[in-house]
Amino acid sequence: MLTAQQALDHLLSHAKPVADNESVPMQASLGRVLAENVSSLVDVPPLDNTSMDGYAVRTADIQKPGSILKIAQRIPAGSVGTELQVGTAARIFTGAPVPLGADAVVMQEDCVIPEGSTDQVQVNVVPIAGQWIRRSGEDLTTGKTALTTGTFLRPQELGVAASAGVTHLNVKRRVKVAAFFTGDELSLPGEPLKPGGIYNSNRDTLLACLKSLGCDATDLGIVPDRLDATKAALRKASKDHDLIITSGGVSVGEEDHIKPAVTAEGRLDLWQIAIKPGKPLAFGAVRKSDEPKDGEAWFIGLPGNPVSSFVTFLLFVRPFILKLQGREAKQMQSYLMRADFDWLKADRRNEFLRVKLNNNGGLDLFPNQSSGVLTSASWGDGLIDCPPNQPIKAGDLVKYIPFDALLK
Structure with a gap:
């Protein structure tokens, strides 16, 4: 039998990013993958601005705490003040441009208005040049790469692109995936169960996994346990899918x-x-037609047991799809954590045990690790990657892979 790494390496050696790109509006790009770098159209921020409500000052005017300055102007966000003159301060609000001549901002908590005054401020700290000032271009400068090819677009990436003045993004088209499920014993929820039948949980689990990765998923339903029906489903699925x-x-x-x-x-x-x-x-491929020029659709067949199907999707299908999308198929992110249980019946295979974080900073084990018990995955927060022939005793450090890292 192949190791998990050998099987994954084989899959990834065949995967190539989809070739087609498209330009989409910013708000339609969430969950997509960038097809080309995004460069900033502006300096971000465009001008030096304050990160605090307070007073813009010249540090040379404040030699000791308690110095009093004349309030010469008021600068709210969205306005531009005039050059700050010697001996004056500007009342300024978060995000407003710092006026020429000012080299520091004193936050309002460190200032008071002298009793009876309407145009003076008492500065009770000695400011340091540059304090509370965000410099022009400190985030991005015009022409600088803001986002790189292959980036999976999350809300924060959309914010970066928007701050750079970009309205549309060139992205990879969505990977098109067709899924179907074999087994005469299967029924869909809402249908009456056949004698000896079960409801098809893999359909909803796998389709949700595909959508969480940003795929264009097509559900081809349950296929009868017949060779001709299986072949027909493969031909249909191959036509318009990757x-x-x-x-x-x-x-x-x-x-x-x-x-x-x-x-x-x-x-x-x-x-x-x-x-x-x-x-x-x-793993293999299905011809799109009898014409070689039409190419192939990749094929991955998963086990039927629900936990087996789910785990093999996370371990093998997910990284394969990431590479098709043009994303980096990173190695599984794992953390060393303490096991708060005994698992003494070590298997000769590499086991992936369903576990849950507990309030003591350790991991608890779901009591039934059967491949048919899908509630173990719902109950759990992730998997333990347990090497072959490796028993676990309470207190041992184990490799923990959170589900959160495997479902995006």
Whole structure:
């Protein structure tokens, strides 16, 4: 069996970013991936401005605490004052440009208006040149790269682009993924269960995972356990999609039709990976037509057990999609944390155990680690990456991978 790293390396060696780009308005770009660098159209901020409400002053005018200056002008945000004269101060508000001649801002808490005065301020601290002043261009300068190609656009990136004066962003088109699910035992929630049947939880789990990654996901539903139906679903899915994902049917039983169907419609690697849960995984490609010039859609077949399907998606499909999107497929982010449980029945495979953060700074283990118990993933905050043949005792440091790092 391949190790998890060997299987992932094989997938990523084949993934190439989608070629098509499009220009979209700023507010339509959330969750997209930049296709080209964004350069600032302006200096940010455009002028020196104050980060505090207070008084703009000349430090040379304040040699000791208690110095009194004449208030010569008032500068709210959005206004530009006049040059500050010797012996004067400007009442100024957060975000307003600092007037010429001023070299510091004293916050209003360090100043008082002398009793009976309307145009004087008493400065009770000796300011340092530059204090509470944000310099022009300290964030961005005109022409400077604000965002780089391959950046996944979150709310904060949209804010950076807006501050740079940009209205549209050139992004990679969304990766198009088709998903279907095999198993005559499956029904959709709301339908009556068949004798011996179960509700299809993998459909909603996997489609939600795809959408959380910013994919254009197509649900092709439940496909009957027949070779002809599986082949037909693959042909349909390949037409307009970059990737096909299936759940179930990747083992070698008589009712598992993925292997012969993909082999007939394209090409297939069928693996057993030394992980638990999620040993069977299929990877290959499906022809878009009988014309080689039309290319292929990538194919990844996941196990049918719900936890196995979910975990293998996070470990293998997610980084594959990231690379298709033009993003960096980073190694899984893990943290050393304390296990507050014993796990003494070590498996010969690399195990991914569902755990939850507790109030003592450690990790608790869900009591039932079966690949069919999806509530373990809902209850948990993440996974422990447990090496083969490695028991865990309370107090041991373990590699913890939060779900939050695997679902974006």
